[in-house]
Amino acid sequence: MSDKRVLIVGGGLAGLAAAMKACELGLEVDIFSMVHVKRSHSVCAQGGINGAVNTKGEGDSPYIHFVDTIKGGDFLADQPPVLSMCEAAPAVINMMDRLGVTFNRTPEGLLDFRRFGGTLHHRTAFAGASTGQQLLYSLDEQVRRWEAEGKVRKFENWEFTRLILDKDGKAVGIVAQDLSTMEFKSFPGFAVVLATGGPGLMFGKTTNSTINFGSATAAAYKQGVWYGNPEMVQIHPTGIPGSDKLRLISESARGEGGRVWVPRNKGDKRPWNEIPPAERYYFLEERYPLYGNLVPRDIASREIALICTKEGLGIGGRNAVYLDLTHRSEEYLLKKLGAILDIYEKFRGVDPKKVPMEIYPAYHYSMGGLYAGYETDETGRLLKNSPANQMTNIPGVYAIGEADHQYHGANRLGANSLMSCIFAGLVCGESVAALAANSKTAPAESSLLEKECKHEEEAYKKLLAQDGPENPFVIHKELGDAMSAFCLIERHNDELKQLQGMIDGFEARLKKASSLDKSGSGNMSAVFLRQLDGMITMAKAVVDAALLRDECRGAHSKPAFDNPAPSKETPIEDPAWTAYYEKFLAQTQTWLKTTVAKHDPSKSHPTIEYKEVDTRHLSPEPRDYTGVGKKAWKKFMDKRKAAEAKA
Amino acid sequence: MSKTVEVRIKRQDSPKSPAYWAEFAVAYEEGMNVISLLQAIRRDPKDKSGKTVAPVTWESSCLEEVCGACTMVINGQVRQACTALVDKLEQPVKLEPMSKFPVERDLRVNRQRIFDNLKKINAWVEVDGYHDLGPGPRQNPDDQTTTYKLSECMSCGCCMEVCPQFTDINDFIGAAVLGQARLFNMHPTGAMQMPARLDKVTGPGGIQDCGLAQQCVKACPKHIPLVETIGALQRDITLTQVLGALKK
Numbered sequence: 059m060s061d062k063r064v065l066i067v068g069g070g071l072a073g074l075a076a077a078m079k080a081c082e083l084g085l086e087v088d089i090f091s092m093v094h095v096k097r098s099h100s101v102c103a104q105g106g107i108n109g110a111v112n113t114k115g116e117g118d119s120p121y122i123h124f125v126d127t128i129k130g131g132d133f134l135a136d137q138p139p140v141l142s143m144c145e146a147a148p149a150v151i152n153m154m155d156r157l158g159v160t161f162n163r164t165p166e167g168l169l170d171f172r173r174f175g176g177t178l179h180h181r182t183a184f185a186g187a188s189t190g191q192q193l194l195y196s197l198d199e200q201v202r203r204w205e206a207e208g209k210v211r212k213f214e215n216w217e218f219t220r221l222i223l224d225k226d227g228k229a230v231g232i233v234a235q236d237l238s239t240m241e242f243k244s245f246p247g248f249a250v251v252l253a254t255g256g257p258g259l260m261f262g263k264t265t266n267s268t269i270n271f272g273s274a275t276a277a278a279y280k281q282g283v284w285y286g287n288p289e290m291v292q293i294h295p296t297g298i299p300g301s302d303k304l305r306l307i308s309e310s311a312r313g314e315g316g317r318v319w320v321p322r323n324k325g326d327k328r329p330w331n332e333i334p335p336a337e338r339y340y341f342l343e344e345r346y347p348l349y350g351n352l353v354p355r356d357i358a359s360r361e362i363a364l365i366c367t368k369e370g371l372g373i374g375g376r377n378a379v380y381l382d383l384t385h386r387s388e389e390y391l392l393k394k395l396g397a398i399l400d401i402y403e404k405f406r407g408v409d410p411k412k413v414p415m416e417i418y419p420a421y422h423y424s425m426g427g428l429y430a431g432y433e434t435d436e437t438g439r440l441l442k443n444s445p446a447n448q449m450t451n452i453p454g455v456y457a458i459g460e461a462d463h464q465y466h467g468a469n470r471l472g473a474n475s476l477m478s479c480i481f482a483g484l485v486c487g488e489s490v491a492a493l494a495a496n497s498k499t500a501p502a503e504s505s506l507l508e509k510e511c512k513h514e515e516e517a518y519k520k521l522l523a524q525d526g527p528e529n530p531f532v533i534h535k536e537l538g539d540a541m542s543a544f545c546l547i548e549r550h551n552d553e554l555k556q557l558q559g560m561i562d563g564f565e566a567r568l569k570k571a572s573s574l575d576k577s578g579s580g581n582m583s584a585v586f587l588r589q590l591d592g593m594i595t596m597a598k599a600v601v602d603a604a605l606l607r608d609e610c611r612g613a614h615s616k617p618a619f620d621n622p623a624p625s626k627e628t629p630i631e632d633p634a635w636t637a638y639y640e641k642f643l644a645q646t647q648t649w650l651k652t653t654v655a656k657h658d659p660s661k662s663h664p665t666i667e668y669k670e671v672d673t674r675h676l677s678p679e680p681r682d683y684t685g686v687g688k689k690a691w692k693k694f695m696d697k698r699k700a701a702e703a704k705a
Numbered sequence: 706m707s708k709t710v711e712v713r714i715k716r717q718d719s720p721k722s723p724a725y726w727a728e729f730a731v732a733y734e735e736g737m738n739v740i741s742l743l744q745a746i747r748r749d750p751k752d753k754s755g756k757t758v759a760p761v762t763w764e765s766s767c768l769e770e771v772c773g774a775c776t777m778v779i780n781g782q783v784r785q786a787c788t789a790l791v792d793k794l795e796q797p798v799k800l801e802p803m804s805k806f807p808v809e810r811d812l813r814v815n816r817q818r819i820f821d822n823l824k825k826i827n828a829w830v831e832v833d834g835y836h837d838l839g840p841g842p843r844q845n846p847d848d849q850t851t852t853y854k855l856s857e858c859m860s861c862g863c864c865m866e867v868c869p870q871f872t873d874i875n876d877f878i879g880a881a882v883l884g885q886a887r888l889f890n891m892h893p894t895g896a897m898q899m900p901a902r903l904d905k906v907t908g909p910g911g912i913q914d915c916g917l918a919q920q921c922v923k924a925c926p927k928h929i930p931l932v933e934t935i936g937a938l939q940r941d942i943t944l945t946q947v948l949g950a951l952k953k
Contacts, residue, residue: 079835082834093772093774094774094816094860096773096859096860097766097773097859099766099767101766101767102767102771102772149837152838152841153835153837153838155841156838156842156894157832158830158888158889158894158895160849160852160856162846162849162853163843163844163849164846165846166843167843167844167846168840169840185856186853186857188771188857191857191859192856195856196830199823199828199829200829202823202824202828202829203827203831206824206827238720238809238815267766267767267768268765268768269766299736300738300741300768301734301736301738302738302741303740303768305769404770405787405788406736407736407790407792407793484835529748529750531744531748531760535748574747574759574760575760577719577810578719579718579720579809580719580810580811582747582760582762583759
């Protein structure tokens, strides 16, 4: 029954959740993945998965989870899907538990929960120090069960390269390439689900896996799928610099007393233990006496980066600062942070209990992604079993997981990504089942399948034949360095304009690059030309959108357009605060909009448009994690509303 | 002249072609691992004599030793390339593909057999559905310590590479897959499905093919107590058989 076959591209948490749900609802599934699905990037998530199960007697609720998520994302997320996700979250965690995830337990045998950033509640279920890996494995096992029953076919070590659209523009299949034999094949299906993860590698060395090219996203985008909020990417403050990638050291290292410092004197070449305390600059503690080393992620990232790049105080002139735990006893550290410190030692070969760690902020996650839609019921929640949920602007093409733009707005809360991936996957399983039930589309004609396959074969042949002087891996390194330098921690319009020029330059050089390898077997280099082209395509969307958004929102920091809160602690009726609120409202009016990047084949850069954000449940207000301005904001708004009513 | 790292790589151009050795000299950088050696080679794909060659193909994903992709034989020892730090390796650094799985290209092998075997032994918990059925069964935190360890298995194949019983002419399922059978037997719901699972575990290529060479446990990068696990599985089998006989 090939007309009931759904094609899922990507086998991480989102793709596997969609696959198992679709199978349960009677569909057959083909899964495509560049690696064995068990090796997907979801394994990298350490901390946990959020859901207001409220087993700690704290009065937590899905609605508070919703408020935290919307506020954390600086109000840029459409609210109906987020509300539905937070309400479903406890049941999703329970389901994952039933599937056998090895969650940590309380003495009573219940699920244990820990606290994470951006909330006051114990809401994060976790499995040791590798929650993402454990969740992925349980979904992998369920999908294997369906595979054993003949409902799932897996195409692992295959790369998606093209959507097949019928004459009405509806998805009827895909083309994919076997990365061992390098052969192309067309696959028919009534729906295509893109669960292809984030585009992190455009930033070079990041916390992402080596498969996060974003090239599947780029292929779909070039065929007309919109891309939402490309400029919204998250940085993690404490990455471990590595020669191949940047790994994370968990926030808990600072939670357990880790102190961040650099030598106070520029150019101090002494080893750390020869620098006396007075000549150590604990810059977070000095600049933020209240929070010290535990300032929020975006502030910590910015301070650490700027002290290296702008003030030149990085260790030995490099981009690195110390994260120091050596003042704590080894016994204490082993008990509290054993697993995390092991990771550092394993990859750096240095014992962080004896020598301070060296860290630097790292690109981590993309809140933006393929533009996914939804349909609501009368209460403003997702309409159950609507085929529109998670569907992109192209009929029959869905986006889920880090590949979609939903759920996180301008900034993602820790431990919300695993939930959003599984939730979107389950929703999407229902959506495609609903689509299958109502779809009257004829299956793809074999002539169309052949034609599209031929198209990709020809494109690949051209890549393979490329024989210019440039090395694509070198261009990639330069792209990553440029994106990280000018479009990550802080954004300045002059630098972004410069970066646009650089990216155009990389694109021109890519045309003069060599495939390096002419082999017809396991050729990583020729396909890299295509992957790099995808990275450049998406980098343009990120940079162009960042250049246009003249404000600070969530992870997007553009200091020239900042609206900082006045520092006075009694804001009621203070003119400085009134001015701040006025500016906030004006900014909301102009910029509380979803960026939509559209590919225009006639232009070398994307067309950027904006869509209103669905804020029907919670009105935007200034993000305030101190509680100081809450009353004043209410008073200001009451007064304003009264004035408006009078007028 | 700046410091270099000498690398010898056993290459193979296609699944059917013969293997050959290639030598490279890579500029040393602080903190390098085997992955960064391979990345450096592809940015300047010339062998030691200066001849331009095709970049080396290998498999990788997470680079944090949680996905299992970049497993290869490094200086004679099977392990993940991401945690193989150059400073701790003898030179020349010798890289070979795993020998128990078919080579696809250079250092990349096809480990489909592991996943097929997981399918063979019902390596999953069978649930009634994916709808909301309330909380799962309560579990003893001590059991979780054991199951989490077992569940850290990333199907990398190190235990199979060193196992004398796991060869390309037999169908032994290997220690990792046996460990997964134990994992699902320990889950309260999975335990209900134990008899069917154990049937498969004692089928062709099953637990009886283990020769107790005990190499697996030494090779496991996640320090999973595989020998102990195989013993526990044997006990499950005996108990199930005895209970089955008593019921008759």
